[in-house]
Amino acid sequence: MPKCKYCNQEKPLVKSHIIPRSFFEIKEFNKKAPKKSLSLISDSEDFKPMKRPVGIYDVHLFCSDCENKFMKYDDYAFKLLNEQRENRKTQKDEKGLVVGQYYENFDYQLLKLFFMSILLRAGLSADFFFQRVTLGPFAEVLKEAIDCADAKEPEDFAVFLAYYAQIKRGPVIFPPDMKRIDGINFYFFHIGRVIFYIKVDKRKTPSTLYPIIIKPDSLLFLLEFDLRDSNAYEILKRTVDNPTNSTYFKT
C-alpha cells in the first residue's frame, strides 16, 4: 500500500485537490468552460481561452484523515475570496487611482492556514503542474503548524494577495512559481481570481511589503496588478510554448 505523504502511514489514499476544486468551479467560469475541462481564461487581448483536463488536479497524496485536515480552511477561503467578493472595498491612492481592494475583516488563523496548506500540498505533489514548488525542511514546519492549527506570526510564511485588473470574466490558473522579491523567496499561486504570494525563506519580509502582508486584527488588502506588467505573462507563455506541455494545453 502507498504511504500518505502527510502522516507517512500506509493507508488507502483519497483523491485530493491541491487547489480546491471550488476555486475553479465558480459559476461564471462554468458557463464558459466545456464540461470536464479546466480553462485558462483571461480578458486580455493577448490570450485565448485554453483548456486542460481537470483530472490533473486529482492526485493521490493523502489518506482521508489527513485530507480532511484541510477542509475547514478550504471552505473558509472560498467563502471569503469568492462568495464574499462583493464585500471588498476599493482602495485608492492620493491621486484617486485604484491601487487595490480590501476586506474590513477576516479570520487570520483560518485564512493563513489555508495558504500554508496549499503550499504544503503543492510541495508534496509530484504532479507536473506543481513541479516548481520544492519545500525542503519547510514541509515539516508546515505539517506541524497545520496539526496544531497554528497560523504562526505574520512574518512566518508571510502572505500577501493580489488580483489582475484586466480579468473580469473568469479565473486564471497558472502553475505556481517562485519569485524573488528584494532577494527573498516567495512562491505565488493563482487560485481562481486571486493570486497569493507566500514567503518560503527564513529571512525577513522586505519592508516595502510589510504593510500588505496578512496579519491579525487588520484589513485584508489585495493589490491590483496589471497583467502585462507582471511576470505571469512570461510564465504563461513559457508553459504554453513548451512542447512537452502540448498534451496539457490546447487552444
Ligand SMILES: [Zn+2]
Ligand atoms: Zn495520512
